[in-house]
Amino acid sequence: MPNLSTLFRAGAFLVLVAFLLQPQWFEPLLRPLVQENAPVIYNQGSLLQLTLLHLRTVAVATAAASLVALALAILVTRSSGAEFLPLSRSLVNIGQTFPPVAVLALAVPIFGFGEKPTLIALFLYGLLPIFENALTGLTTLPPSVMEAARGAGMTGGQRLLKVELPLAMPVILAGIRLSVVISLATATIGSTVAAKTLGEVIIAGLQSNNLAFVVQGGLIVATLAVLLHDGLQAAERKLAARMGR
């Protein structure tokens, strides 16, 4: 029996899909936000296409950040890599404290306008939550379980793949979820350097003083963030529940 919040999310998803496929249906709702004769629905490109490109940018950046952050976390939690922990922490922290806008400004002269500078900014910005969560997950495993894994004769690699990663997975997923939500919002600024994201809609709205554009761009991003956040959280809960937590 689906509860109220599930129904609400399903509703939000349907409205989002409807808006992306048939935006003109929503014209009357947004009409009061614009001046006479101004376009109500974004008209310089397809909203659906921009949304898909936005999601692709976020997916690519988060996937890369997840791989690198997880690899780093695994490295520094092995006894042979423990000495790299402070170094890895500082690197990842720099990625988080350096503002994405500054990354864009620095990356454009090297990589030119387009998607690449955005991907780099999102990648750097997304590392920290995944790294810190993976680190927490891998260092707070129950000692008796780790002892049993060693005592059963598992090699280091077998312990990592069969015990440590599966047990840490809910916490690692939580880090990826945080990173996804941050990236979804941050990706909009990529449009300042000509990346194809939903930021285009918001920027166009700001430039032409069109509040309807700003609102539709913002709402699509916000709805995506909420739905992805909840979806990933449900996956974490399911994983954790299987382990009796």
Added chain:
Amino acid sequence: MIEIENITKRYGETAVVDDVSLTIAPRTVTVVVGTSGSGKTTLLRMINRLVEPTAGTIRLDGEDNRSLPGYELRRRIGYAIQGHGLFPHRTVAQNIATVPTLLGWERSRIDAKVDELLQLFQLDPAAFGPRFPHELSGGQQQRVGVARALAAEPKVLLMDEPFGALDPIIRAKAQDDLLTIQKHFETTIILVTHDMEEAFQLADRIAVMDKGKVVQYATPAEMLIKPATPFVESLIGVSERPYRLLAIEQVSSAVEPGSADGAAISSALTQREALAELLWSGRSALPVADPAGAIIGKVSLEGLAKRAAGPA
């Protein structure tokens, strides 16, 4: 046969295990007792090389335990610990199958072994196999932990306070079950505990450890009659000695000729249980029945009192 020779483990300057030598006969239960910090767990963990010794050798059936990589050695030796250490993300059946899977057994052989062990531990394979550890009671989890340790049919089973987290009633049952299973598989068991009661209940031989050294290695009866040091004496508990002495032997060896009134007790009980029955019923003698039910004589307060007396 396990031969521990002059084994030492130092952390910095302190020797946690200090020049310990023990020979453990096959198919016996050896209990290592000591206070916390006595080095008993470290000694146990050096047998399967979870801890590498600083000096000395350990041989299993004549073979140095360093002749194999550590992980391969550990697949051959069962290991059960306090708080069971079951993998929470794996079902009971998958947990038990851990070592056979690592050894690359065939699927059908693994399934058969898992079913056999679950039945042996009085857990219905169809009901418990697919469950996750958190869906089991503490006693059931502990049984699964021991079943997992025995899955690859190891000749040697190491146990580190395996019953420490159980309540007294379930613990007594688990101890009985362990002895049954030990006889069934003819496993050599080395068990570490701080509970002297448990040691006397389970052990063929007891090793008492204090400050990294084995201060006495003897059968329970020898240890009661001739404690090597005041430490061993205090561990046994002076006021417990006569009862422990009676608890080691069965009624059958205390049977006297003659008859007595009242309900018969089984000759398979311990003499301590017979004494309790005598005291509680307020009589001076009870008839004894063999397992088949035939009366074979009597057991008397006076006879038991003589048996409970220490060496003069």
